[in-house]
Amino acid sequence: MAQTFGRNIAAPLLFLNLLMYAIALGFASWCTNRYINGQTSHPSFGGNGATGFFLTFAILACVVGMVSKFVGGAHIRAWRGDSLAAAGSASLIAWAITALAFGFACKEINVGGHRGWRLRAVEAFIIILTFTQLLYVLLLHAGMFSSKYGPGYRDNDYGVGAGTGEHIHKGGAVPVAGARV
Secondary structure, eight states: OOOOHHHHHHHHHHHHHHHHHHHHHHHHHHHHHHHHTTOTTSTTTBOOTTHHHHHHHHHHHHHHHHHHHHHHHHHHHHOOHHHHHHHHHHHHHHHHHHHHHHHHHHHHHHHOSOBOHHHHHHHHHHHHHHHHHHHHHHHHGGGGTOTTTSOOSOOTTTTTTSOOSOOOOTTOSSOOTTOOO
């Protein structure tokens, strides 16, 4: 199958999102470790009342996002309608959890207070990932509108060779000899 427009853009975006999710996971894990240890007075951490919720959902979004990128990589490699279902659903779930973490990031920014550079980095990565993950989901589902952009939901060559052209009629009028009726 030839390269399509959606595949050419989705592949670099997949790699970029995977890298950003990995970096955000590292920073969020460090911040969560400091938060659990009660070291919120650390100069590069800080935080406020929304920090615990934000970090929980940021880690969840990063882990689910990274897993969805592995499924998306298999889809980009195959680029068929049957792999689109797994990649599309995984990326949509990852986007939903990232959007939830985005909401907590906005709340954390709105509450204010001292937030260290690592915590602000996690906020920035989650905010950027919310929009790039949405773009990735849209690129995966662009085949719904035209096969130029992706494999689409109707793959005509799915199950090739299954039909031989012969029609089998059930319950024919001619009984088979030696069969029990």
